[in-house]
Amino acid sequence: MPAELSPIDKAKFAAARRAVDFVEDGMKVGLGTGSTAAWMVRCLGELVREEGLRITGVPTSSRTADLARQVGIPVVGLDEAKWLDLTIDGADEFDGELNLIKGGGGALLQEKIVATASDRMIVISDASKEVVSLGAFPLPVEVVPFGWQTTRALIEEMLISVEVLGRQTTLRLNGSQPYITDEGNHIVDLHLNRISNPRQLAMALNQIPGVVENGLFIDICDMVIIGGPDGAVELRDINAGSVTQERIDFAEDANIFADLD
Numbered sequence: 001m002p003a004e005l006s007p008i009d010k011a012k013f014a015a016a017r018r019a020v021d022f023v024e025d026g027m028k029v030g031l032g033t034g035s036t037a038a039w040m041v042r043c044l045g046e047l048v049r050e051e052g053l054r055i056t057g058v059p060t061s062s063r064t065a066d067l068a069r070q071v072g073i074p075v076v077g078l079d080e081a082k083w084l085d086l087t088i089d090g091a092d093e094f095d096g097e098l099n100l101i102k103g104g105g106g107a108l109l110q111e112k113i114v115a116t117a118s119d120r121m122i123v124i125s126d127a128s129k130e131v132v133s134l135g136a137f138p139l140p141v142e143v144v145p146f147g148w149q150t151t152r153a154l155i156e157e158m159l160i161s162v163e164v165l166g167r168q169t170t171l172r173l174n175g176s177q178p179y180i181t182d183e184g185n186h187i188v189d190l191h192l193n194r195i196s197n198p199r200q201l202a203m204a205l206n207q208i209p210g211v212v213e214n215g216l217f218i219d220i221c222d223m224v225i226i227g228g229p230d231g232a233v234e235l236r237d238i239n240a241g242s243v244t245q246e247r248i249d250f251a252e253d254a255n256i257f258a259d260l261d
């Protein structure tokens with residue numbers, strides 16, 4: 001492992017490395033977006049190249065599609081794959097019920113469609129993403145560019161009627177311009193601090209004309225794998241109600257790190 005890899009990257013890698021053990025030959029796999037998911041894509045690529053694992057990947061962003069092709073994973077669109085065995089993705093926050101905030105990387109729409117079209121979703125994370133209540137991380141909401149300021153005003157009006165601690169909203173920028181998602185939309189980030197009823201908020205947001213999707217993933221995630229910088233991993237399975245502690249041996253993954261040197 002390169003000495004310069006930060007503790008947080010070691011933790012993300014450990015979670016990603018354990019998650020790919022759930023991928024079986026012939027599976028159709030949703031490939032998440034973000035720095036943690038990128039480790040998972042690299043790990044899967046290694047298995048495809050070195051061990052002949054046959055999988056079909058469905059990327060959740062153009063960034064992930066580029067990386068997957070680069071590491072040798074065959075990719076298709078969701079309409080070609082139709083239904084997936086498993087999606088592995090990162091998250092910005094997860095709570096005790098494995099509800100999530102996603103979209104920090106701007107890919108929430110494709111991520112939610114792909115995860116929902118999967119038999120199972122595994123989230124990979126370092127320990128910092130675990131929260132008692134969702135909402136410290138700004139909640140991303142994807143809105144169509146047409147009339148986005150009106151949509152934002154409607155969102156702010158709706159926020160008065162739900163139990164949240166903060167109500168500030170900001171348009172996500174890329175430099176001085178609005179951030180544009182892969183689907184050509186904008187993102188409004190909601191600074192709520194604490195969301196008392198994520199299910200109610202998710203439904204209320206999606207009823208507003210102009211809102212395409214929100215970053216609350218409710219009842220979608222089946223398992224969270226939390227990695228530590230020392231290779232410790234904790235697997236929390238919401239369906240089985242189980243918590244398992246294991247350890248990853250970094251020395252076995254020298255090839256993946258060698259690619260980065």
Ligand SMILES: O=C(CO)[C@H](O)[C@H](O)COP(=O)(O)O
Nearest residue numbers: 034035036090103104105107
């Ligand atoms: O939802 C996402 C992208 O839209 C990411 O999964 C989320 O932002 C976590 O990213 P990272 O693994 O880089 O912390």
